[in-house]
Amino acid sequence: MMQLTTGERQLGAIVLIALAILGIAMAAAGRTDVLGIHGAMVLLYSLALLFLLFSSAFGPEPSPARLTRYYDDPIKVGVGLTLFWAIFGMFIGVWAAAQLAWPILNFDTSWASFGRIRPAHTSGVIFGFGGNALITTSFHVVQRTSRARLADQFSPWFVLFGFNLFCLIAVSGYFLGVTQSKEYAEAEWYADIWLVIVWVTYFVLYVRTLALRKEPHIYVANWYYMAFIIVVAILHIVNNLAVPLSFAHAKSYTIWAGVQDSMVQWWYGHNAVAFFLTAGFLAMLYYYLPKRAERPIFSYRLSILSFWGITFFYMWAGSHHLHYTALPHWVQNLGMTFSVMLLVPSWASAGNALLTLNGAWHKVRDDATLRFIMMAAFFYGLSTFEGSFLAIRPVNSLSHYTDWTVGHVHAGALGWVAMITFGSLYTLVPAIWKRERMYSAALVEVHFWLALVGTLIYVFAMWNSGIIQGLMWRTYSPDNTLVYSFLDTLLAMYPYYIARAFGGLLFLIGAIVAAYNIWMTVRAPSAAQLPLDEDLPASDRPLDGAAPTPAE
Amino acid sequence: MPEVMHRKLERTATGFMLAIIAAASVGGIVEIAPLFTIDDTVEAAPDMRLYTPLELAGRDIYVREGCYACHSQMIRTLRDEVERYGPYSLAVESQYDHPMLWGSKRTGPDLARIGGKYSDFWHVNHLNNPRDVVPESNMPSYRWLGTTPLKLSDLPLALRAQRAVGVPYTDAMIENAARDAYGQAVPDSEQSSGVTERYGEATQISAFDGVTTNVTEMDALVAYLQVLGQLTRAAYENPAAPQQMPDPDD
Amino acid sequence: MFTHETLVEGSKMWGLFYLVGFSICVLIYTFLPANRERFERAEREIFDKDDGPWT
Secondary structure (H helix, E strand, O other): OOOHHHHHHHHHHHHHHHHHHHHHHHHHHHOOOOHHHHHHHHHHHHHHHHHHHHHOOOOOOOHHHHOOOOHHHHHHHHHHHHHHHHHHHEEEEEEEHHHHHHHHHHHHOOOOOOOHHHHHHHHHHHHHHHHHHHHHHHHHHHHHHHOOOOOOOOOOHHHHHHHHHHHHHHHHHHHOOOOOOOOOOOOOOHHHHHHHHHHHHHHHHHHHHHHHHOOOOOOHHHHHHHHHHHHHHHHHHHHHEEEEOOOOOEEEEEOOOHHHHHHOOOOOOOHHHHOOOOHHHHHHHHHHHHHOOOOOOOHHHHHHHHHHHHHHHHHHHHHHHHOOOOOOOOHHHHHHHHHOOOHHHHHHHHHHHHHHOOOOOOHHOOHHHHHHHHHHHHOOOOOOHHHHHHHHHHHHHOOOOOHHHHHHHHHHHHHHHHHHHHHHHHHHHHHHOOOOOOOOOHHHHHHHHHHHHHHHHHHHHHHHHHHHHHHOOOOEEOOOOOOOOHHHHHOOOHHHHHHHHHHHHHHHHHHHHHHHHHHHHHHHOOOOOOHHHOOOOOHOOOOOOOOOOOOO | OOHHHHHHHHHHHHHHHHHHHHHHHHHHHHHHHHHHHHOOOOOOOOOOOOOHHHHHHHHHHHHHHOOOHOOOOOOOOOOHHHHHHHHHHHOOHHHOOOOOOOEEEEEOOOOOOOOOOHHHHHHHHHHHHHHHHHHOOOOOOOOOOOEEOHHHHHHHHHHHHHHHHHOOOOHHHHHOOHHHHHOOOOOOOOOHHHHHHHOOOOOOOOOOOOOOOOOEEHHHHHHHHHHHHHHHHHHHHHOOOOOOOOOOOO | OOOHHHHHHHHHHHHHHHHHHHHHHHHHHOOOOHHHHHHHHHHHHHHOOOOOOOO
């Protein structure tokens, strides 16, 4: 925060004091309700940040020279937050997985029972890990591709800390039993309102920075980040419309009922996957893949076509979560049709990524970071194919309600989302901290194999358990009666639940290795050997002097 | 030149954002908007009753504990599901459900028609420690429900919020919410008669957790589980039942 | 007024026209010869070795 001007420090102080007052108001109104506890947390959170701000409040005015450099301080903090949530969210995930195999692992407490830690896992990894990774990398990519510094120094901090306050309120709420029960939108009304404020700030900051760009064309990675920001806002607001018991209660009821609620929920749920877990991470792919491989993207036009395809088609696909339910038949069929069509832009993206690497496979062999990105593109192709396949009604009749869905989600979440994130982080960290390379290439290699083996064990376990259970549920004896009781099918699951927990554990260990490696990279002495002119404005240099050869 | 250039750049960005909204909003509109006329087409259920305050409180506990993460409440139009769980779920059955709890995963069995299948006593034992009743179960135990008193004072607010989102609770129901919750869990108390008066003769009044001295969260949750699938008989009487059932082999 | 059926028909038909129209616009934008240069430039510009904003 050393670069903040006096005006920005004052603005920060005003916002934090307002937030602290809001916390006191929540605590006073909510009292013994969980809202009161959350009020106290808001108060402590804002006071802690206020303390940080004041500890450098009376320093000298920052040098104007800062404006000739990119603003990377929020990115550095964002990397730390990303890794914290990664380890936290994955740990809760492993714990939840272990509880399915050994139910005593909640130690007979309410807060650690499966139903409460499951949303803590999903929100922890999706919003905590994924969200922080998206915000962090978007600040990096938008500055580099626009050749412009972030539009101001206050908003990035507001977005980053505001978003993490949302994550904190959401996740702590689940342990305390505060949830809307809407999957991936469990946070209650006050957290949802706060997220809207943060998100609008994020949007305005992003657009203002784009408006400062020195290129007439907006690089395609920014398109994906923009789609992520805009569409998530729409989804979030519509799905979370709710009426609270009172302003002193955490509990609320959604305005949507029954069938409409199911459609709104899965329109949200599926597009949270599309625009939170796909669009934003494709943005990472379109920037960090060419950067790392030092090759331009195979076809820029194809990336544009697949962008519009994904933006358009995904929004129709949500109803495939509701096959054979009380949702009208025509909506189910529309969802199925568009889910299958979605394969075209999805594979166009995956193919574009893999073809970019054509001719650079020796780099993939030698560089575990690039291999992370390559594997991510591969798993993206795999899980989008699986997604379209599972959206077909008769297939879905077997897979739905089983672990196959869970396996599918994790092929995407571990194989695609987490791997592209780690690949991007390993590229970003040395660049931001001005290090020549990561602390240990060997540890990146170790992480890669832990992540890959962990993902494969997890996914294969869930494919097996899902298909076995789906088949057992519908097995008939020759005299036309169901052969297996529900309990028979549960018993068949136990070995797979143990295998799944083990696969997840490997993945978690990989994340810990990554955090250690990044920590040691940051701690290493700054590489003075980096050429000084790296920090100079680019206008002094020819524009396309360093353009690499195109892909063949 | 920079001025003109700048304005042009901004226009590009704005147009681009509008294009994203145009592309992304249409799918949702096409699929969601017609659903608000669904009342024209779905089966009517004139016998449908509302959740009593105690059942609603139980539903909120079901939500709080994340039961929906492992139990669906949506029997699909597939032969094996209908034979295993009962008649497939109709849209009308969740018309007052804010939120719906259809679920997405069956780590445990579907609960859409669990009401009445087991005794209150069985449910209480099962919730206290599932492995006492089903040794192979991997469900968490919910011992604390039986010792945590139900917060009756919030119930009028809960019913009022439900009415605000469209559930037709009457003023009398809201006013007497706490009384009715007590009456439903304490049979033969003076509060009991009001429950059947307001919610219908079929309402089950019982000492759900086996103890009549207080109303606990266990009372509420068991009352809710016992009413699942019991709010209307529409699913049993609907003549169109087998129509949508596809061939199990396809 | 609107019954469920007419609304469903209407929204499906409108959705289809919208899909076709939108696809045509996107294809034109992507393959417009005037845009070729800017796309090719965008492909390369991220490699320009600089680590500071342009002034």
